[in-house]
Amino acid sequence: MKGTHLGEFQEIVLLTIMVLDDNAYGVSIKREIKTRADRNISRGALHTALSRMEEKGLIKSWQGEANKLRGGMPKRYYEVTNKGVNALKEAKDVRDQLWNEVPRLRLQHNYG
């Protein structure tokens, strides 16, 4: 199994960036995850995930515009690279495969 192994949190961040499309930067990523997954993540944790993935080449970033609402400090926008998309797909494939292999019966909830 070649390619890059993605952690669960990293996968969510990657997907969120893709969802946000042009508007993926620190605050928006954080808020999106909060609304969709009801997960409160710290900016620190997000920073670690983003910087690791950027190091691996899964995302790239560029400096955006400054904004009065940010104390005049520029945003940094993130975008998923092709490598990142591939990694996501790979992760999805693995899961899909596994889902398909699971015996149908097992999928029903056991009561009792």
Place this chain on the structure above:
Amino acid sequence: MKKSLPTPPKLYSRLFKRLCRDELYFELQGDLLEEYWLNVEERGYRKANRAYKMEVVRLIRPSVLKLFQKQKKHYNNTAMLRNYTKVAFRSLSKNKLFTFINITGLAIGMSVGLLIVNLVFDAVQFDQFHTNKDRLYRVLSTPVRPGLNSDQSATAPNILGDQMKADLPGVDEVVKIRRWFSGRIKMEKGSLFTQGIYADENFFDVFSFDLKRGNPSTALSNPFSIIITETLAETLRPGEDLMGQILTIPDRGEFLVTGIVADPPVHSHMKFQTIASFSTVKALEDQGIISNNSQSWEDYSSGYVYFLLEEGQRMDNVQVWLNQKGLDVSNQFENLDVTFATQKITSIIPGKDLNNQIGAELIPLPIIILGAIAMAIVLSACFNYTNLSIARALRRSKEIGVRKIVGSSKRQIFTQFTIETVIVTLIAVFFSYFLFLVIKPLFMLSIPRIDQIMQPETPPTLMIFFVLFSIVIGLIAGLFPALFFSKIKPLTALRNNSSLKLFSHVNIRKALIVVQFTLSIFFLITMNVVSKQYRYAMIHDMGFEKENILNLSLNGNDARKLITEIEKIPEVSKISASSMVVGTGASQSYMIKNPVRNDSAYLNFISATPEYFDIHDIDVVAGSIYEPRKPEERLNRMMVNEKFVEFQGYSSNQEILGEQFIINGQPVTVTGVVEDFNFQYIEEPIRSLVFFESDIRFDFLNLSIQTALLPNTIDKLETAWDVVDSETELEVKFLDQELEESNAFLVIFVRVFGFLGFIAASIACLGLLGMAVFNAETRIKEIGIRKAVGASIGNLVMILSKTFIRLISISGIVGSFLAYLVLDKLVLAQIHYRVSIGVLEIMTAIVILFSLAILAVGSQTWKAARRNPVESLRYE
């Protein structure tokens, strides 16, 4: 709707700014702020504040913190260092004059520094070899008795040691030591004078002297046991085993050798050739050979008490106990007030100025003064370096500009200039070392007993300290130039030289020149004044005859026997025996009681035969000299000086004749009064003095002789000496010569200050020379224009040297004032018969320095002023 946004908790914002990596700060802080303001709107201040704080705290992680950021590495470090060195050498060789001035100044200045480094290096090693050094102490005492000076003494009554051992908990061991176990050890042929101590049997448990042979715990148990050093054993009986043999010491008895000890280390405050068991003291006292003092609370001249504090014990208990003892003793004795203190063994050297030291001593004060002076001189050399480097900044600023544009950081420029300075000081210390080798023997010669502290050779470890010292000096000297150069802005440096802020420190530089010259003037004046005092001391009429008197040391031989031998020599006209060489300060004292007034005081005495007064030409002003009598009657007569008459409260010299005083429990009658004369140092006022004739106190013979026949006379004296003592050499010295030697410390003063003055003056002049060169160079165009417009050489020289002359004049005034105050109020104030400071001493110092300075400045300005203006203006 514009309203001002609320600010998040400031402390956290500031903390984050401090900790966060610069390249991440905008992104993260921007996000934090945006989130914060959203939160404020959605959830209110309190929650937003809390969330903000939490976010900041959770951002504290390695990937965000500056602390964990990897330093950018300069992989070409060695190459850069090589480059710095190369550039340093190039710039040094390019400015030969400045390099010469800097290296010479630093070398001269550092040589004094090296001397101090050497001295301190030796001094701090003292007594470090004792394993117990951290809890090994000795007791000091301060006996206060009427009529005697009450200085603190390294000694303590031995009986205190006994009581300490018995009464005081918290003390592991107490060692009693006594000095004056000295005497001649009989050899097969002749005898050898040795110096030793008495010590308790636990001596080797407490001190870490290396006992080579013998049992450390029993060697000093029995009376008349002796331990000798290896060197002494080798001298006494070369190649023979002395263990278990008997050594005879004539005045003491026969001793059994129970141990051989390695020679005490150089860095031991205690030095000995022999150690006798302490029990010997009691035995000798019982036999009446030595006076009965070891059990006396009044003995503060020969006993020592060392003790070993129990581990973990505090000194307080011991001090409380000692205070109580001091009170007890003071209550017990009418004329004695004593206090005890303690001193750690490692603080003996360097340590307090104490009486009755057991061996070497080194008082920190002179060392600190010497160190401060040396430091002032070294710093003055450093200052020259700093001053000249910055003055030369014009030439280096382009190089720095280019370096900075190519990518040098401030720190790299700083490093470069620091390295350059250190290279200079390292070269300087090399020369300085040779200077040091020249001045060290002179230093050791001129300061008495320094050889007990300093070793003549220079151990390799010391070299390392020398190099370290020079590096430190380099860092000090280079700090300011390096800071200055690293701050130069590349654009200004490359665009226009003149806009460099070169002259912003002009006033500081001027002030420092004044300080340098003031220091030099001070040293030179001190030298002059002290040499005047020395000359004065030499011609001062001390009130007795100095010429043609030859003093002969008895070295323990019988005075009367020798007198009968010497009387046969025709060149010797008169002979007397006495207890001291007059005028050299080595006086002894006795407790003398006035039975009428019923008070006693310790007063100086000289034991002398009646001829003494005639030989020294001391006039008798009342009564008559005691007559030669039978030995048993001699002690009942005494002569006194006029001061004594006054001190005892008699109104006239006649009145005291026939009065009786009590010395040593014996009544003594005054037979005559002599005129006052200076029997102690010239530094002391004349004090009360008594004369009597006590044979056991004789240490010298005073011979009045005709000098013309001297070599012949000495031969005859030697023949006479050999009759009485065939074992030792004759020791004779002229009185005037001895007086000169007793004033030798003034000569040392003159030498030391003359030397320092010379060094300070040469450094100051070198600095001045450098500044003059710089001044002439920078003003070259001004001079050219002035000359072209019609200024004469004289005018130009005047213009160029005006500032310097003003500065030196200021130093002249300040320096003379300072020297006058210090010398008149502090140094000379200690001396009773002293000279006054005259204009001559001050003027010679000023004239010397002025001519040197004018030579330095004048040569450069003259050169600059004579230049053809065409040359200097052509390039405009």
